[in-house]
Amino acid sequence: MTLHLPDATGGLRAYEPRTEPFAAATGAPLASRTVFSAAHVVADPFADASPDAPAAVDWDATLAFRRHLWSHGLGVAEAMDTAQRGMGLDWPGAAELIRRSAAEAKAVGGRIACGVGTDQLTDRAPGRSAPLTLAGIRAAYEEQLAVVEESGAQAILMASRALAATAQGPDDYLEVYGHLLRQAAEPVILHWLGPMFDPALEGYWGSADLDRATETFLDVIAAHPDKVDGIKVSLLDARREVDLRRRLPKGVRCYTGDDFHYPELIAGDEHGFSHALLGVFDPLGPLAAEAVRVLDTGDTAGFRALLDPTVPLARHLFEAPTRFYKTGVVFLAWLAGHQSHFTMVGGLQSARSLPHLARAYELADALGLFPDPKLAEERMRTLLSLHGVNR
Template sequence: MKINLPAHDGTIQTYAMQHQEDAAPLATTPTFNRIAYAAAHVVVDPRAAYEPWGDAPRVDWDSTLAFREHLYSLGFKVAEAMDTAQRGMGIGWPTAAELIRRSVAHARTIPGADLACGAGTDHLDSTRRHSLSDIINAYNEQFEVVESAGGRPIMMASRALCAAARSADDYKNVYDAVISSSRNKVVLHWLGDAFDASLAGYWGSSDVQTAMATVLDIIRQHRSNIEGIKISLLNAEYERQLRSQLPEGVLMFTGDDYNYGDLIAGDSTGQSHALLGIFDPIAPVASRALVALAAGDLERYHQLIGPTISLSRELFVAPTQYYKAGVVFLAWLNGHQSHFSMAGGMQSARSVLHYADVFRKADTAGVLIRPDLARRRMGEFLNLHAGIENHK
């Protein structure tokens, strides 16, 4: 199969797809020797009346939950209502709260399904500064929603806290109050400013080593109440440093969408589990790779996971926060939803040339699980958005 795609030199080039057969379905749900959370996207309903640039889109609940079922069937846990679901970038707290309730209830109907849910402070008014007490109460309010629904909380980084805190002690006081009142073990979330510029200087310092010391103090104080920490700094060495200093029983969840292959495989300093947005679009390939890793076949693991790294780096290229557009684009190409529309109109955040690069790299990595459908939909997209014609 061939398709005409735009190239970086301004020409239109014919691309021959490497994979032409649909991916075979799995006979049974696989098992891994790493905990692997896939942060999942939300499918909106573009036929409904809502404000596309607002934060309360109409959600296609059937397609949204069906995609989570797809992830469970491949062996993944789900990280619900995280930044991959456009929290704070198209999805406001009321929609996120409904997503959490529905997703937890849905998971209960699926044998073996498991998830954890993002809880933050994003319902606070972003136009004013809040007290630490306000922030603690906001966290507790969202924790209550998660835990009352039967979910486990992921304590998301807080823009409000970053704006209000004046010292590392302010972070320690807030985290102490919230973690101590949680009914479940908590996953902490360190999201770097590449993903959200308003989180620059989180933990009270722009120096990573100083920030790391602060979060380690928090973890050591509450080690019995913390499942682990997700770190998303896009720097493998920082993750290895923090990983080597975690108390026994506290897990490292890589959120490094540039270097996850090696970090999950591990080395002499240890190994990382995973909580990744990239697992959403590469789930079928990542599942097979994690099965190989569990079987001790490191060569096969790297053979499968390696090509996905180039795709991930393209999806997460700066401005990194717009990576969600490529994630949903691939879900559409693969037939998980009937359209390419997003909350906040984020489908417009990337160029046609970027989507063409995503298509090429997804094909190379074996991520296009229905190649003929993907080619047809890519052709329709290029015709509509770039005037590039492709014959069926």
């Protein structure tokens, strides 16, 4: 049945929904690449919570979505940017998320890595009485690292808004990260999140000049290669990522966080390839896993044939302002039947326009991402009706 979808011009266009989903089977763990999906959280729609209140999470639905990702052979990157860290999910909520998800991973044999940051220092910055200091930042990182290590998960050292605001130059980054890596129980993943994802991270690693910042980043790794499993690079710059991964010490992996160029980066070239830790693999999970299984057989062309057509959807979800991509990710999870509502912690469901969401539906439906296309169509029709589209 025809849907009439709003576009950016204020008009409506006719769209015929797909009737059959992409057939993706669950299967064995992926072999040639290590692939994490950064997973979203499901809000409790019945909680009487204001946008600036602590997040109210539907734990059953949140953990069920992680089991969905594990069933397709993907790892879960937990309590990351995709889970609305710093955009609705505070540190107490993230700590509970880490503990619950790590226990679930242990129960089902799923791979999990969890974000370690300093957001307890900046969640409620206007009311903070004490100034930020490097010692306080180290202590905040240590608190979160202890929670992740005690849960049995791998740690991902996330970029810190507090460190970006406090550091006087590259030496402060070298000191803080060196301190953390020396005490980490197991090799960690270092995360370089660009300012397009979080404007507060402008100038990370001590310089707004990315070439200089890269040198500091590499200096951190070179000083502690045995404590760095890999790096996650989220700069949306494929050439820079390739150059960086070619300079990594032997044994240190590059996990692409580039939601624009992931097919080519994962496929790689004659000099190597990137593994993956991607927010876009939240909605793309089954299709992405199937593509990597094809790549496991050595069929790079088949891998690209499956994954390249997903890039227009990824670019749409992550269009500027990029940090609001979470809204589209949760919207698609609702359409796909992974949750019963389109509500987000912090009220972030309002962060994208109806034309943006309509285009996301159209692109995802064309890829066959919805296990029940009829359900997705009905839910899209409901959303349109709520916005006054009644034909």
